[in-house]
Amino acid sequence: MFPKPIQKSGTLTRNSYNILVPVSLVIWLLPLIAIFMTSIRPEGDITSGNVFGVPSDFLLIENYGRVLVETEALKFFWNSLLITVPTVILSISLACLAGYALAIYRVPLPFVSSNVAVPLFLLFVAGNFVPFQILMVPVRNLTSNLGLYNTIWALILFHGAFQTGFCTLFMRNFIKALPYELIESARIEGVGEFKIFWHIVLPLVRPALAALAVLIFTFIWNEYFWATVLTTDESAKPITAGMESIKGQYLTSWSLYSAAAIMAAVPPVLMFFAMQKHFIAGLTLGAVK
Amino acid sequence: MALSSSLENREFENRTFFQRNRMAIVPWVFLLPAVLFFLVYVIIPIFQSLWISLYEWDGLYRPDGTWTAQWVGFENYAKLWTDEKFWTSLRNNIAWLLLFMLAVPMGLFIALFLNQTVTGMRFYKSLFFFPFVISQVVVGLIFGWFYNPEFGVVGQIWKFLFCEEVINIVGNVSTRCSVEPPALLASEEYATYGIIAAGLWPQIAYCMILYLTGLNNVSPDQIEAARIDGAKGWRMLWHVVLPQLKPATFIAVVVTVIGALRSFDMVAIMTAGGPGVGSTNVLAYYMYEAALSEFGFRYGYGSAIASVLFMIMLMYISYFLFRMYQDERGR
Numbered sequence: 066m067f068p069k070p071i072q073k074s075g076t077l078t079r080n081s082y083n084i085l086v087p088v089s090l091v092i093w094l095l096p097l098i099a100i101f102m103t104s105i106r107p108e109g110d111i112t113s114g115n116v117f118g119v120p121s122d123f124l125l126i127e128n129y130g131r132v133l134v135e136t137e138a139l140k141f142f143w144n145s146l147l148i149t150v151p152t153v154i155l156s157i158s159l160a161c162l163a164g165y166a167l168a169i170y171r172v173p174l175p176f177v178s179s180n181v182a183v184p185l186f187l188l189f190v191a192g193n194f195v196p197f198q199i200l201m202v203p204v205r206n207l208t209s210n211l212g213l214y215n216t217i218w219a220l221i222l223f224h225g226a227f228q229t230g231f232c233t234l235f236m237r238n239f240i241k242a243l244p245y246e247l248i249e250s251a252r253i254e255g256v257g258e259f260k261i262f263w264h265i266v267l268p269l270v271r272p273a274l275a276a277l278a279v280l281i282f283t284f285i286w287n288e289y290f291w292a293t294v295l296t297t298d299e300s301a302k303p304i305t306a307g308m309e310s311i312k313g314q315y316l317t318s319w320s321l322y323s324a325a326a327i328m329a330a331v332p333p334v335l336m337f338f339a340m341q342k343h344f345i346a347g348l349t350l351g352a353v354k
Numbered sequence: 355m356a357l358s359s360s361l362e363n364r365e366f367e368n369r370t371f372f373q374r375n376r377m378a379i380v381p382w383v384f385l386l387p388a389v390l391f392f393l394v395y396v397i398i399p400i401f402q403s404l405w406i407s408l409y410e411w412d413g414l415y416r417p418d419g420t421w422t423a424q425w426v427g428f429e430n431y432a433k434l435w436t437d438e439k440f441w442t443s444l445r446n447n448i449a450w451l452l453l454f455m456l457a458v459p460m461g462l463f464i465a466l467f468l469n470q471t472v473t474g475m476r477f478y479k480s481l482f483f484f485p486f487v488i489s490q491v492v493v494g495l496i497f498g499w500f501y502n503p504e505f506g507v508v509g510q511i512w513k514f515l516f517c518e519e520v521i522n523i524v525g526n527v528s529t530r531c532s533v534e535p536p537a538l539l540a541s542e543e544y545a546t547y548g549i550i551a552a553g554l555w556p557q558i559a560y561c562m563i564l565y566l567t568g569l570n571n572v573s574p575d576q577i578e579a580a581r582i583d584g585a586k587g588w589r590m591l592w593h594v595v596l597p598q599l600k601p602a603t604f605i606a607v608v609v610t611v612i613g614a615l616r617s618f619d620m621v622a623i624m625t626a627g628g629p630g631v632g633s634t635n636v637l638a639y640y641m642y643e644a645a646l647s648e649f650g651f652r653y654g655y656g657s658a659i660a661s662v663l664f665m666i667m668l669m670y671i672s673y674f675l676f677r678m679y680q681d682e683r684g685r
Contacts (some may be wrong), residue, residue: 163388226395287489
């Protein structure tokens with residue numbers, strides 16, 4: 066273990082470490098703490114300069130309630146959910162199939178029959194790192210040609226397709242690490258390829274599915290660029306893009322605006338705390354186990 | 355012998371096309387949906403954008419459905435060469451790249467700081483990771499307010515340090531400051547650095563978590579052996595621990611480079627490219643601004659900016675793919 070375990074040092078070091086950790090945490094999260102404090106203050110506190118002190122009144126329920134009632138926030142939340150959940154399902158389903166094929170089979174090109182499993186895999190990986198702007202104009206056109214511009218389906222289809230790259234990278238590596246003998250012996254028993262996938266491989270990759278699900282949920286919930294490119298009004302905007310119009314509404318009211326910002330962050334935060342282990346396993350790309 | 359082989363042949367021909375080519379077809383059946391989606395939404399658009407960057411186009415079609423674009427060849431790129439805003443964006447992107455790299459050592463530092471088994475450590479670690487889970491939009495909002503010279507935390511600290519309250523004869527309270535509080539995001543010179551600092555916050559958290567997982571895997575035997583040999587502190591870190599953290603460092607550098615070049619959300623939320631003539635612009639945001647400009651769409655010009663950004667990114671992608679390809683062959 067590095068650095069040296071603190072238990073082996075003297076009492077002084079140990080105690081100061083025990084104090085230093087929470088103190089540095091408070092400094093680290095200062096922006097967040099400050100904005101949370103702002104979100105439960107009356108507006109008057111801020112204009113009179115009471116930004117750090119004890120709020121003159123605790124308006125947790127009032128402020129957050131007002132945001133929900135006065136703005137389109139609930140609609141934006143609902144849109145975010147309607148976009149995020151189908152995206153997660155779409156990208157993970159596609160990636161399970163593709164990852165399985167790339168991990169287990171030779172993938173011959175028709176007529177040439179050279180194995181393209183690795184090049185295809187690298188194509189998925191590469192696409193995943195491309196800057197969004199190079200896709201913007203064609204994807205925007207495609208979306209409006211399909212008649213999907215300014216609908217949640219515009220975002221679901223695009224995100225589903227794009228995240229397939231990352232998910233395939235992850236699934237393929239995960240399936241590749243499974244014992245190949247399992248599949249081979251099933252084949253000798255005469256089990257069909259699709260049954261092998263469904264009854265043998267899928268149950269084994271459940272941890273990977275969980276990791277991807279939380280990760281993609283968070284990515285898509287927090288996504289902003291495509292939300293502004295592919296949607297324009299309340300009917301389809303997710304919460305990230307919706308913050309803009311909430312800002313317009315609360316131009317002078319920092320406390321209500323902060324409340325809205327904090328609410329937008331809650332679902333991914335809950336997701337993270339509920340599924341922490343899976344989340345981190347996903348983030349490290351499985352490369353650092 | 356001859357008989358049996360011709361018998362086998364006949365049997366072979368009697369099988370359907372699918373049966374004969376089963377092992378060639380099955381993988382493609384599994385791959386088809388993903389490949390199709392990925393081609394349509396990711397791979398083909400890249401080439402379309404490169405192509406569109408050679409045209410001038412306002413995004414419209416004629417009533418009969420034909421394209422209104424004008425072929426201009428490399429003119430868009432020639433315009434970029436003399437476009438002051440483009441160079442500002444490029445310079446800012448380089449600043450992002452260089453300063454964003456700080457996230458890697460800072461993440462390592464926090465990871466080392468927290469790599470202890472004290473009660474409640476798991477909880478502390480996840481709270482340190484917190485900023486990464488929050489949307490960049492929200493991080494941008496938080497810091498936009500944090501930097502506010504009047505109400506924000508920076509402004510308040512400034513007042514505490516440099517200002518004093520003055521009560522005039524009539525009894526009105528006002529503050530007089532020896533140095534005016536900085537309006538960071540309104541300064542053409544410093545606003546970019548303010549945004550980068552805000553962007554570093556979640557990025558450091560990301561690097562930290564990569565290193566924490568990496569540190570879990572460092573072999574205790576090697577550390578013990580090095581300790582017996584008298585290594586400690588920096589020497590231990592540099593010669594024993596860091597080499598074992600190589601995979602974590604690699605991923606940390608890759609995601610940080612990608613993050614720096616993708617910076618869009620923060621710029622859009624905190625300054626929308628301003629103040630002044632795009633002083634905080636980055637290529638990603640300038641592309642968006644140019645292509646979907648209020649004064650008429652400029653898809654061709656926007657695509658040219660995107661293509662430049664893509665080419666920069668491509669260098670990193672190629673390096674990453676090269677490394678991965680070598681790993682694949684090494685297996």
